[in-house]
Amino acid sequence: MAERRVFPKGFLWGAATASYQVEGGDPTSDWWVWEHQANRIVGGHTSGQGSGWWGAAAEDDLRRAAALGLSLIRVSVEWGRLEPAPGQWDEDAFRRYLKLLETARELGLTVSLTINHFTLPLWAAKRGGWRSRSLIRCFESLARRCAERLGGSVTYWTTLNEPGVLAQAAYLGTRWPPGDRSLRSYQRALTHLLEAHVAGYQAVKSVLPDAQVGLVLAMPMYRPASAALRDRMAAQGHDWIFNGSLLYALKSGWVLPPISPVIRPIPGLDRAYDWLGLNYYGAYKVAFSVRALGSAFGRHVQIGGVKTATSDWGEPDPTGMVEQLRRLAQLGVPLFVTENGIFNDRPGRQTDYLTTHVQALHDAIRGGVDVRGYCWWTLVDNFEWAEGWNTGFGLYALDHRSQARTEREVARRYRGICHSNALPE
Ligand code: BGC
Numbered sequence: 001m002a003e004r005r006v007f008p009k010g011f012l013w014g015a016a017t018a019s020y021q022v023e024g025g026d027p028t029s030d031w032w033v034w035e036h037q038a039n040r041i042v043g044g045h046t047s048g049q050g051s052g053w054w055g056a057a058a059e060d061d062l063r064r065a066a067a068l069g070l071s072l073i074r075v076s077v078e079w080g081r082l083e084p085a086p087g088q089w090d091e092d093a094f095r096r097y098l099k100l101l102e103t104a105r106e107l108g109l110t111v112s113l114t115i116n117h118f119t120l121p122l123w124a125a126k127r128g129g130w131r132s133r134s135l136i137r138c139f140e141s142l143a144r145r146c147a148e149r150l151g152g153s154v155t156y157w158t159t160l161n162e163p164g165v166l167a168q169a170a171y172l173g174t175r176w177p178p179g180d181r182s183l184r185s186y187q188r189a190l191t192h193l194l195e196a197h198v199a200g201y202q203a204v205k206s207v208l209p210d211a212q213v214g215l216v217l218a219m220p221m222y223r224p225a226s227a228a229l230r231d232r233m234a235a236q237g238h239d240w241i242f243n244g245s246l247l248y249a250l251k252s253g254w255v256l257p258p259i260s261p262v263i264r265p266i267p268g269l270d271r272a273y274d275w276l277g278l279n280y281y282g283a284y285k286v287a288f289s290v291r292a293l294g295s296a297f298g299r300h301v302q303i304g305g306v307k308t309a310t311s312d313w314g315e316p317d318p319t320g321m322v323e324q325l326r327r328l329a330q331l332g333v334p335l336f337v338t339e340n341g342i343f344n345d346r347p348g349r350q351t352d353y354l355t356t357h358v359q360a361l362h363d364a365i366r367g368g369v370d371v372r373g374y375c376w377w378t379l380v381d382n383f384e385w386a387e388g389w390n391t392g393f394g395l396y397a398l399d400h401r402s403q404a405r406t407e408r409e410v411a412r413r414y415r416g417i418c419h420s421n422a423l424p425e
Helices: 019-023 030-035 057-068 091-106 122-126 134-153 163-172 183-207 229-252 318-329 349-366 409-420
Strands: 012-016 072-076 110-116 156-161 212-218 221-224 275-279 283-288 298-300 335-339 371-377 396-398 405-407
Touching: 012 110, 012 335, 012 409, 030 122, 057 091, 057 409, 072 091, 072 156, 072 371, 091 110, 091 134, 110 134, 110 371, 134 156, 134 183, 156 163, 156 183, 156 275, 163 183, 163 212, 163 229, 183 212, 212 229, 212 335, 221 229, 221 318, 229 283, 229 298, 229 318, 275 318, 318 335, 318 349, 349 371, 349 409
Parallel strands: 012 072, 012 371, 072 110, 110 156, 156 212, 212 275, 221 283, 275 335, 335 371
Antiparallel strands: 283 298, 396 405
């Protein structure tokens, strides 16, 4: 008989969202301009009215989350709405977010707030985005303002979401704005993001000394396509580029290639996290290829993965999540799974994915990893960046036109987990 896996008392069950993806109608953002350009988003989609979160739908969805039995909600704020011009703060926008956060708290949801989830104000994009050093101080002011204005409603703070993904997709690649396709831009942006994280961490702590401030990293698993040495080396290379170099930077406070062309310290980085978040979706199988010069001599060859014509989240691999949690645990702070999920590409897939990953999470905790909470990505279907509205990751399906929500099977499974704080047999 299958074992009933019970989680530690007080374990937080949540869902993660990101402001730009759910709010809709945000012309203050670099993404707004980008998504309205030709050939940027699959099918020419635009974020439109989003999932209605700049309006009352946000509070309705929070009520859905609470009714489902969730105890944690991960949300973020739009920098451009809060600071539409450099140094000009929009108090109405702060009030809007405050209302949302207070509603969450009144519903018994612990709030995890990400100060910046990828998007930039247009004025910041015009300065060169994260290529520009000046953004570090700007982000520091934003973090301080958020701590001053929203501090009372937030339990867990995240400075930045997935700096490595952002630097790759927007500065090394062409899928996200500004789409630079430049190694130099990637290195500048990623180094600045890490420096901004330290500045943001310190800014929040200067206002709220007891705040729990962390950073959220995406850490896909890279597995060799075969036991051959060349494939193992290619997989290790990819892991270093994407995961290892960031973990090393957080542990030591030094950035190495490829993050920086020269080895140099980022003062304070090794002390700038009270907790860490893992965003985990799947595993890539890496095969050595002499022709793959632009992708560090490795090609992704996994089959049965979760992908669309233009994006690839890898193959579901719950064991990989345990392995990545163990690696993160070496940094010595409590952990959260801040995102984990799959889109609804065929019946039953999300539900199986949730079950197997919650099982793996239990294995990690039982093995001694200090994980305090888990967030499914995402609560309600949202605007999936360059994928537009094509991938429904939500516990609730959204009809984007009518804004009607429909509970998915995965939500029913999740309700059982949240209510029993266990994975039912
Ligand atoms: C990001 C989300 C995104 C999700 C699914 C994560 O990397 O933080 O914004 O929607 O992956 O692709």
